[in-house]
Amino acid sequence: DTEVTQTPKHLVMGMTNKKSLKCEQHMGHRAMYWYKQKAKKPPELMFVYSYEKLSINESVPSRFSPECPNSSLLNLHLHALQPEDSALYLCASSHPGQTSEQYFGPGTRLTVT
Amino acid sequence: RKEVEQDPGPFNVPEGATVAFNCTYSNSASQSFFWYRQDCRKEPKLLMSVYSSGNEDGRFTAQLNRASQYISLLIRDSKLSDSATYLCVKDAGNMLTFGGGTRLMVKP
Numbered sequence: 001d002t003e004v005t006q007t008p009k010h011l012v013m014g015m016t017n018k019k020s021l022k023c024e025q026h027m028g029h030r031a032m033y034w035y036k037q038k039a040k041k042p043p044e045l046m047f048v049y050s051y052e053k054l055s056i057n058e059s060v061p062s063r064f065s066p067e068c069p070n071s072s073l074l075n076l077h078l079h080a081l082q083p084e085d086s087a088l089y090l091c092a093s094s095h096p097g098q099t100s101e102q103y104f105g106p107g108t109r110l111t112v113t
Numbered sequence: 114r115k116e117v118e119q120d121p122g123p124f125n126v127p128e129g130a131t132v133a134f135n136c137t138y139s140n141s142a143s144q145s146f147f148w149y150r151q152d153c154r155k156e157p158k159l160l161m162s163v164y165s166s167g168n169e170d171g172r173f174t175a176q177l178n179r180a181s182q183y184i185s186l187l188i189r190d191s192k193l194s195d196s197a198t199y200l201c202v203k204d205a206g207n208m209l210t211f212g213g214g215t216r217l218m219v220k221p
Contacts, residue, residue, distance in 0.1 A: 031207055042200060042211035043157065056208065090156055094207065101147065102209060104156040 003027075004105035006091050012111045015081060021108045023074040023091030032074040033102065034066060035090040043090055049074060050096045081112045116140055117203050117212035124217045130191045134215045136184045136201030147202040148175055148186050151214065157200055161186070191219045 004025045013019050023032065031050045035043035048056035049068040063085075065077040074091055088109050092102040119136045126132045138146075145164050149157040161168065163184055167176035174187040184201055196219045201212040 042213055043209075044211075045208060048207060050207070088154075096207060100204075100207065101159050101162055103159065106156050109154075 004091055004093055004103055006089075006105035006108050008108055009106065010109045010111075012113060013078065013081065014113055015083070017081075018077070018079045020078065021076040021089055021091075021110075023076075023093075023105055024072055025091075025093040025103075025105075026072055027093060027103070028071075029093035029095055029103075030071055031094045031096040031100070032068060033092040033094075034064075034074070034076050035092065035104075037088040037090055037107070047076075078110075081110075083112050086111045115213075116210045117201055119199075119201050119212035119215045121213055122216040124215065125220060126191055126217070127220055128191055128193060130219075131187065131189045132191055132217065133188075134186045134199055134201075134217075136186075136212050136215075138182050138184070138201075138203050140203075140205070142205060145204045146177060146184050147204065147209075148173075148184075149200040149202055149211075150197040151200055152197050160199070188217075191217075193219050193221065195219050 007022045033048050034046040037043040045058050046060045047066045052068045063080045067075040088107045090107045091105040094100040094102040117138045148160040150160045151157045161175045163175045163177045172189045176185045198214040198216045200214045203210045
């Protein structure tokens, strides 16, 4: 099973809302990632969790708050977002290490109004 | 200079053609490289890993030239279903850096 699932598929939220994106994998991977992808651009790394601990934060604004409750789950809590935060948010997972393929979920398409 | 650079294309080729994409990178500390394909409004899917000088998988061949710091992807006998954006990716310890992607359109 090489599947990463994400919910919801689509999300529309106002700038004062609080919402969460969810990601789940059952491949035994111990590294999980959040990426942001704008239209016609490549994915940009936001956060990396390794063994359930935050190891990389690519200077992401605090209105994005990641959480890794266990080795299979990864959440991204959203609060007070801006319209420019509208994008496709991708979750990925891999084995931790120097050379390890990352597998992506289908993404959540977020629109901030 | 971007860390990973690709020709954005589009490459318009007929079915059955052979097409090659190149990708150049900086910061040679990276151990491994990947090619991902991404269909419109879908997630990136791993196509090939490129760990040493290169490898082949069916119609797809990837080559890595560390001295010149470039990676190539060759697609033989192109199919309509190969139409997608191909992303060249550099891996430096679980941190992926993506190129801007090369768009391929295979026409009947």
